[in-house]
Amino acid sequence: MTEEQMLAGCIKEHTASQEALYQRFSPRMLGVCYRFAGNREDAEDMLQEGFIKVYTQIHQFRNEGSLEGWIRRIVVHTCINHLKKNKKFRESVDLIHASHLIIRPDTIPSIMQAKQVVECIRLLPWGYRTVLNLYAIEGFSHREIAQMLEIEESTSRSQYTRAKAMLEDILIKKNILSKPRSNRKLSAVGAH
Amino acid sequence: MAEQWFDDSFEEFLKETTNDFRMYPDKKVWYSIYNNLHPGRKWPSVSAFLLFAISLIYLGQPNQQVKPISSLNKQAVSTSTLLASTDNIGKELTTIQEINPPLTSTHTKERKKTSNYQENIITTKVTDDNPYFVEELKKKKHTNPFLNISLTGIAGEREMIEINKELELKATVSYLTQEDENLNSPSTTMETKANQEIQKSKERKSHNTKTKTPFAYQVYATPSFSFRSGNDNLTSATLPDLNVNDDRSIIFTPGLNIETGANVLYNLSSDFRVKAGIQLNYTNYMVSSVVNDEEFAKTTGGYSIRGGASHNFDHLQTAFSATNYNSNTYQVSLPLGADYKIAGNSFLEWYAGATIQPTLITGANISSSTSQQNNVNPDESMLRRFNMNGGVETFLAYKIHKGLIINAGPQFRYQFLSSYQDKYSYDEKLYNIGIKLGITTRF
Known part of the structure; x- marks a missing residue:
């Protein structure tokens, strides 16, 4: 089934098209949710909520960008809304608390390389992780992040800076990245 | 990842690394989405x-004590499709009719019990004025497997009849019903008699059932007012902004x-009964969270917007921001419980009862209005889908x-x-x- 057929079917609320859309995009979208969520169960909740929004709003898709990008944006917003309801997330956006967190190297999971970075990201405090996900990976600006999370733009920048430093530290401890040299360059382990 | 990257390319590194990261969701996720998209297809399970x-x-x-009269049997009786046992009896009856001038008659009945049904033996003294019995039996010679009447005690007693001017007819009426009273009332025709019998049988059946079965059926309705208990994290939960101070109050309306709902009641004894059924609840309430917010005061010039009314608080340099939300839910419960009779007489009884009610939230609507834009308000997705309620009455x-x-x-x-899932505050x-308020009746 082509993307156009899926889209047309979903607009007509055809179950087969809806399922095809879900099968095509749900794995990657669950990966997105997993980076934001506390655990897999929460990630699946976010995914479910996000796809329901996708199906109910799909008639608003204008073909101005990729369908995947449009779905991804809805899923990310759903993740943020989901997180905002969570008490732990609200606590985690507090910079003072987050700055005192220490990541122990032995807590970093030893998993396959592809998932390693994602798991390292998930080791960050929730507030850091969310800002980092939104800025570095999803491509939102600090202004947009500030609006989404209802925080100051400066807070977003500050959180991102701290998140980036902390993630670098984790990646180095995990031996995914080599230590920065004097010229501030970092290199992936194994790079020549 | 075997490429060199620089500090400025950190975002690019992360993006490339995580872009192809995939996870495969559990099948139940799709089922949940499907059920949400197509709620009408839940009806088979409902x-x-x-x-x-x-x-x-x-x-x-x-398992009631007596088998009810089947519809076919009722028809048989009501139409009085009677069978005279032999042609000889019919002849004798003719004779009786001829020799007996109309007099009065009475019926008496005795009862025999067999394995599956009861026989009602109707003994009629045929006197000068009651040829009806004979006439009707002559007319009703149709075979019916459910109703059988045989006449005894009349054969060859012509002399006796002539002498005594009186004959006793005994009819054995067999049918699947419960009979328990003498039939002494005079009748005009056998059909009328049969109709009377079945009518009385119905009444007795109804009466006996109501007095003997331990089961009863109850329907009820309960108008009530709701109240709220628990912590007041409502406000702190809805105000992630750290600038908001803690001076807040909760107003519950x-x-x-x-x-x-409807219950089936089962009497375990004269004083104690258990009950189970199905119950529907509609809950409704409103909560106002009022926060004394200095930052908010600065932006509003010290005006309170609590409840939508504006009052000047210039001298206080503070203001109240209010978050109102109205919550209503639709619930289906399966109440299980018991009633105990504390006291009573034949007309009025006093009971105390309790139930435990596993509850499914089938629908909810939480609408909120807030004076703070950065609030995160509760919504339906945060509600616990299954809950447990208890009732005492x-x-x-x-x-x-x-x-x-x-x-x-x-x-x-x-x-x-x-009301909300554990992960929320x-x-x-x-x-x-x-x-x-309810009505109870026995089956």
Whole structure:
């Protein structure tokens, strides 16, 4: 089934098209949710909520960008809304608390390389992780992040800076990245 | 990842690394999405549930002491399709009719019991004025497997009849019913008699069932008011902004709630009965969270917008920001419980009862209005789908005619688990106080 057929079917609320859309995009979208969520169960909740929004709003898709990008944006917003309801997330956006967190190297999971970075990201405090996900990976600006999370733009920048430093530290401890040299360059382990 | 990258390319590194990261969701996720998108297709499971509930209600029907009259049997009796046992009897009856001038007659009945049905033996003294019995039996010679009448005691007694001017007819009427009274009333025709019998049989059946079966059926409705207990993290939960201070208060406005349901009652003894059924609840209330917010005051010039009214608080340099939300839910419960009779006489009884109610939240609507834009307000997705409620009640039961009992009394219903899922800071347990009104009747 082509993307156009899926889209047309979903607009007509055809179950087969809806399922095809879900099968095509749900794995990657669950990966997105997993980076934001506390655990897999929460990630699946976010995914479910996000796809329901996708199906109910799909008639608003204008073909101005990729369908995947449009779905991804809805899923990310759903993740943020989901997180905002969570008490732990609200606590985690507090910079003072987050700055005192220490990541122990032995807590970093030893998993396959592809998932390693994602798991390292998930080791960050929730507030850091969310800002980092939104800025570095999803491509939102600090202004947009500030609006989404209802925080100051400066807070977003500050959180991102701290998140980036902390993630670098984790990646180095995990031996995914080599230590920065004097010229501030970092290199992936194994790079020549 | 075997490429060199620089500090400025950190975002690019992360993006490339995580872009192809995939996870495969559990199948139940798609099922949940499907059920949300196509709620109408839940009806098969809802129908099965209703069927189960109806089956529960009618569990009281079987194994009653006496088999009911089948519709076919009723028809047989009502149309008086009677069978005279032999042609000879018919001849004798003709003779009797001829020799007996109309006099008065009486019927008496004795009862024999067989394995599956009862025989009612109707003994009629045929006197000068009651040829009806003979005439009717002559006419009714149709075979019917469910109704059989045989006449005895009349054969060859012509002399006796002539002498005594009186003959005793004995008819054995067999049918599948319960009979328990003498039939001494005079009748005009056999058909009328049969109709009277079946009518009385119906009445007796109804009467006997109502007095003997341990099962009863109850329907009820309970208007009530809801109240809220639990912590007041409502406000802190809705205000992630650290600039908001902690000077807050919660105003709870109870709403009118409605409960309706049906129970099957089973009497374990004269004083104690258990009950189970299905119950629907509509809950409704409003909460206002009022926060004394200095930052907000600065932006509004010190005006309070609590409740939508504006009052100047210039001298205080503070203002109140209010978050109002109205919550209502639709619930289906399966109450299981017991009633104990504390006191009573034949007309009025006093009961105390309790139920435990596993509850499914089938629908909810939480609408909120807030004066702060950065609030995160509760919504339906945060609600716990399954909950557990308990109810205690005391009521008076007044017996009116035809076996109906009217119940009325106060009820207290408490929600054991928070309205919201555990992972949220909202800890809200509702309780209702209302008047339960019901009607109870035996099967």
